[in-house]
Amino acid sequence: MGCSFAATDYPGGGASGRPRRLFFAARARFAEDCVAAAGVRQVVILGAGLDTFTYRHPHPDLRVFEVDHPATQAWKRERLAATGTYRPEKVIFVPVDFETQTLATRLESAGFSRADPAVFVWLGVVFYLTPDAAHATLEYIAGQLHALGFTDIEDHSAAALVAGYLDEPAEFERQPPPALRASRILRASR
Numbered sequence: 001m002g003c004s005f006a007a008t009d010y011p012g013g014g015a016s017g018r019p020r021r022l023f024f025a026a027r028a029r030f031a032e033d034c035v036a037a038a039g040v041r042q043v044v045i046l047g048a049g050l051d052t053f054t055y056r057h058p059h060p061d062l063r064v065f066e067v068d069h070p071a072t073q074a075w076k077r078e079r080l081a082a083t084g085t086y087r088p089e090k091v092i093f094v095p096v097d098f099e100t101q102t103l104a105t106r107l108e109s110a111g112f113s114r115a116d117p118a119v120f121v122w123l124g125v126v127f128y129l130t131p132d133a134a135h136a137t138l139e140y141i142a143g144q145l146h147a148l149g150f151t152d153i154e155d156h157s158a159a160a161l162v163a164g165y166l167d168e169p170a171e172f173e174r175q176p177p178p179a180l181r182a183s184r185i186l187r188a189s190r
Contacts, residue, residue, distance in 0.1 A: 019177035023158045024124075026165045027185050030156075031121045032057070034187055042118045044107065046137065047125030050076060054091040063090050065112055067103070070095035098133045103140050118144060123185075145189070158183035 032053065035043055041061050045051055048066035057064070066073070073095045080087060094110045096103055108114065120141045126134050156164075158180035 017177075019159075019162070019180050022162045022166075023180055023183055026158075026162045027123055028053075029165055030161060030185055030187070031123060035059075035062075035119050035121075038117070038119050038189075040117045040119050042112065042116055044112065044118055044120045046103075046120060046122040047128075048073075048076075050079075053121075054088055055085070060090075063092065063111075064088075065092045065094050065107060065110060067094045067096050067107070069097055098129050098137060103137055114144060120144070152189045154187040156185050158185065161185050 035053075035057070036059075042063045042065065043053075044065045044067060045053065046067050048068045049072060051066065054064045054066065068076070073093050077093065079085075092110050092112075094106050094112075096106045112118070122137070122141075129137075159177065162180070
């Protein structure tokens with residue numbers, strides 16, 4: 001069992017404010033809920049950026065592979081060192097330029113086990129890539145689930161996802177805020 005999900009949102013268009021922030025928080029929570037439910041021992045965060053899951057998760061046996069552009073990872077590592085932030089042993093930084101390098105090669109050289117189940121988290125990165133790079137990445141992820149595709153798909157609009165985590169979701173259930181209309185989150189598993 002493994003699962004993967006991706007969120008799509010599009011930059012620009014003045015998309016900011018409370019609805020957008022709530023969606024970013026809800027998609028991160030959704031991803032973390034998926035990791036907890038899957039019970040896997042390895043997670044791959046694609047386009048990790050300044051993600052902090054590694055420093056917050058309660059799973060002692062979980063290996064987290066943070067994948068991002070080499071320059072972004074270098075900057076993150078500098079920031080972590082400058083602030084004295086603890087780096088858990090279970091985080092593995094995997095520098096990858098999705099446009100010019102092969103995710104499979106980089107992950108495997110970092111110790112990722114293709115034989116073990118994994119959760120792949122890919123939030124907010126897709127729109128920065130060419131269609132070919134995005135397709136190649138999804139093809140690799142699908143290959144980890146021993147099939148060319150996913151059989152169990154859960155697709156949420158951004159407004160529905162946010163509403164599911166709010167105590168009072170009425171504002172999102174009536175009419176999705178304009179900042180969230182083009183955003184979706186997908187969980188797929190085999």
